[in-house]
Amino acid sequence: MSKFTSKIFGPVPSRRLGRSSGIDIIPFKTCTYDCIYCQLGKTTDKTDKCSEFCPVGEIVANVEKAVKSIPNIDYLTLSGSGEPLLHSGAPKLVDILKREFNIPVAVLTNGSLLYRNEIADTLANADVVMPTLAADCERTFEIIHRPYQTIKFDNVIEGIIKFSKKFDHELWLEVFLIEGINSEIDKIKSIKTIINQIEPHKVQVNTVTRPASDESAVAVNEKKLNDLKNIFGDKAEIITDYSGKPDLENSQTGGLENKIITLLERRPCTEKDIVEALLAHKVEVIKILEELINMGIVEARPQHGKIFYMQKRKLKSQD
Numbered sequence: 507m508s509k510f511t512s513k514i515f516g517p518v519p520s521r522r523l524g525r526s527s528g529i530d531i532i533p534f535k536t537c538t539y540d541c542i543y544c545q546l547g548k549t550t551d552k553t554d555k556c557s558e559f560c561p562v563g564e565i566v567a568n569v570e571k572a573v574k575s576i577p578n579i580d581y582l583t584l585s586g587s588g589e590p591l592l593h594s595g596a597p598k599l600v601d602i603l604k605r606e607f608n609i610p611v612a613v614l615t616n617g618s619l620l621y622r623n624e625i626a627d628t629l630a631n632a633d634v635v636m637p638t639l640a641a642d643c644e645r646t647f648e649i650i651h652r653p654y655q656t657i658k659f660d661n662v663i664e665g666i667i668k669f670s671k672k673f674d675h676e677l678w679l680e681v682f683l684i685e686g687i688n689s690e691i692d693k694i695k696s697i698k699t700i701i702n703q704i705e706p707h708k709v710q711v712n713t714v715t716r717p718a719s720d721e722s723a724v725a726v727n728e729k730k731l732n733d734l735k736n737i738f739g740d741k742a743e744i745i746t747d748y749s750g751k752p753d754l755e756n757s758q759t760g761g762l763e764n765k766i767i768t769l770l771e772r773r774p775c776t777e778k779d780i781v782e783a784l785l786a787h788k789v790e791v792i793k794i795l796e797e798l799i800n801m802g803i804v805e806a807r808p809q810h811g812k813i814f815y816m817q818k819r820k821l822k823s824q825d
């Protein structure tokens with residue numbers, strides 16, 4: 507198995523974080539969950555075991571290079587193609603990033619590991635922590651997240667609530683809604699009860715807009731999502747972009763082909779998304795996409811009346 511190397515993406519404009527530079531510290535699809543709505547396909551390494559997938563020093567050196575070459579980064583964001591808190595060095599990394607660079611640090615997490623004190627207590631220096639809430643009970647939790655066997659709904663919710671009581675900085679809760687699974691009014695009321703216990707600073711309502719891992723993950727339509735958002739109260743906002751425009755953190759290095767592969771490794775995109783995200787010429791993008799499809803690296807999939815391009819198989823050089 508090749509050695510995993512951290513990657514720094516962006517910055518590109520992010521709806522939630524301004525100019526956010528993503529730090530991918532986890533091998534592709536290493537996660538505690540296998541969410542039906544995941545844009546990255548099926549989880550290939552479902553686990554609850556934290557590991558140092560790549561040395562923290564190496565990640566910091568990569569961030570230093572990125573920060574020197576790119577001005578005006580609003581946030582350094584621990585994110586990636588899996589659950590970033592599975593990296594055993596993630597909390598230490600937050601502290602080093604805060605100390606070394608004068609840039610706010612955000613942590614995008616599914617929240618499943620916040621019940622562990624050794625993780626939650628050491629995230630105190632992050633400026634923003636953004637966990638996800640989609641289920642109101644164990645059964646819905648299992649249906650939506652298909653979690654690793656040791657990860658249980660009650661522990662996850664208690665963990666997020668306990669974390670939010672101790673955490674002094676911003677906690678923004680992503681509430682992910684799926685038509686027919688957690689979008690009915692009784693489910694929404696139960697989710698609201700949990701939100702009231704978490705007391706996040708923001709409630710960021712989202713739904714499926716890109717090809718998902720499982721076809722049972724269907725989007726809540728715009729009007730209904732807006733009505734449901736109102737039930738969650740004044741702190742709630744919709745972060746779904748129904749135009750399909752990406753909220754991307756893409757690589758600024760390497761040739762266009764590599765940039766497209768890196769982008770599609772992160773999430774499915776339309777041709778327009780790629781052109782806009784990489785400031786590339788449309789004809790060149792079309793040509794490269796055709797080549798990547800012929801090589802079996804990328805596939806095209808229709809969704810919501812658009813064609814999304816997504817990674818079909820990983821290159822040998824990827825982890």
Ligand code: SF4
Nearest residue numbers: 537539540541544616
């Ligand atoms: S959506 Fe996030 S938490 Fe869910 S499987 Fe994908 S990477 Fe993991």
